[in-house]
Amino acid sequence: MLWTMGSALITGASSGIGREFAWKLAEEYNNLVLVARNKDRLEALAEKIRNTTGVQVEVLPADLSTEEGALRVAERLSATKRPIGLLVNNAGFGLGQDFVDGELERELEALNTMVRAVMITCHAAAKAMKERGSGGIINVSSMTALTAQGTYSAHKAWVRTFTEGLAAELAGSGVHVTAVCPGLVHSEFHSRAGVDANQWSDKMFASPADIVKASLKACRRGQVIVTPTVLYKAAAAALRLSPRKLVRYVAGPARSGRTEGMPLE
Template sequence: MSRTALVTGATAGIGLAFARQLAAQGYDVVLVARDTARLEAVAEELTATAGVSTEVLAADLADRAQLATVERRLADPTDTERPIDLLVNNAGFGLKGRFLDNDVEQEQAMLDVLVVAVMRLTHAALRAMAERGSGGIINVSSVAGYQPRGTYSAAKAWVNRFGEWASVEYADRGVRIMTLCPGFTKTEFHGRMEVGRDAVPSFLWLDVDDLVAEAIADFEAGKSFSVPSKRYKAITAVSRHLPTRLLQRFQTLGRK
C-alpha cells in the first residue's frame, strides 16, 4: 500500500523540496498552500516525474476556516484509502521589521501560521495516527528558535519545545515526531521579506535540496531534532549557552 504525505507551504522552498523528494520515494502527496495555480502546477510536475497521486488543498493557514479544511483532511481515522502517514508542517513567513515597526495584525497572522496552525494540524494528525498506531510528523522550525530575534524566534522556540515534548509523549503510540531547525536557506523566504542574499555571509546559506535530504534521513533514523550542516549544529550549540544581551547584537542579521 502506498504512503501519503501532506506538506504545507508546498509550492516553494523547503516545502516544495519536501514534496519532490517524498514523491521520488513513492509517497502520494497532498499539497497545501494559498496559490491554487502554483499548487496545480506542482501537482502536475510530481505526477509526471514521479508517477504518484497528488491532491491539492488551497488554504491560507492564517484563516481559521481554511485551516479547518486541512485539519479535517488529517483527522479522519476511518479514511483507509488515503490516510496521512506523514505530515510536514512547513508553511511560514517572516517579517522584516522589528516588533513595533510591524502592524499588530501582521504579527497576529505570523503567529497564527507559525504556532496556531502547527498546533492544530499536529493535533488533528496525531489523533488519527495514534489511533492507527503509526505515522510521522515533521515540524519545520528554525535555529532562530534558539536565539532572541523577536516574535519570529519566539514562535519557533515554541515549536522547538512542543516538538521536543511530543516526540517523547507519543513515541509509544507509534508516532514519530521530528523538529527540523534550518538556518538561512536559498529559497523565496527572504526575498518575500525584501531581504537580499548579501544581508548574510555567503557561508551561512544552505542549499534547500541538501537540507531536505538530510532532514528526511534524520527522520528515518528516528531523530527528534534535525539541524542541517555542521556549521548550524555548532551555532545552535553555542546559542544555548551565550547570554541574551550578547546574542541580541546579531538580531539584525538577515534584515538588510
C-alpha cells in the first residue's frame, strides 16, 4: 500500500499510462478517483477494477482543457471527505501539428490540459496534503522536456521545472512530488496524434507497467525526477551533454514522427 490516508486521483485514467496507474494502485488496495473526458470508458474501467480488486472507485468525467473541468477536479482534491492522498497528473496528448501552420485552438487545448490544469490541480492538492502533513503528487512529463519538439516539449519542460520547484517548496512537509520523464511508451498516444508508432523499433518502447512501477517507486522514496528504463536514462544523459544546436537537429520538430513533418534545416 502506498498512501494509506486517502484515495488516489488519476487524470487521463481511461487509457495507456493512466489506466495502468489505476490498476496498479487498486491492486495495492488504494481507493480511486478516475478522471478523463470519456465517461463510458471510465465507468467500464471502474466496474472492472471494483469487481477485481474490491476497492472503491469514483468516476469524475472532466475535460481538463476547460477551466470548469480543471476546477471541478481541484474541488475534489480539496475535499476533506474521502481525502486524496495521491494525485497523478497524467492526462495529455501529442498535438499532431506544427506550430506555425497549425490551429491555435489545438495549441490552447494542449496548453490548458498539460500546463494550466496541472497547475490548478497541484495548487489544490498541495495545499490539502501539506495541511494533512502527507501525500504524493506525480506529474507525467516526458523525455521531450529535454528536446525541441515544439510546444509539446515546452509544456513537458514546464511540468518538469514546475515539479522541481513544488518539490523544493514542500520539502520536509511530508508531501512527495515527482516528475516522470518517459521516452516512447505503448499507448494510444501516437495513434491519437496521427503518428505511426511502427516507424520505431519495438525495443525503443517501454510498457505502461514499466512507467508506473518506476513512478510509484520514485515518489514513494521522495525522488523528484525519474526517467524510467535504462535506454532513456542514457538518452537523457546524452541530451543534457549535447550542444543545443545538435539537439535541435536530432530532436527538433522534424523528428516528431509525423510523416508530413518539417524538413530539416
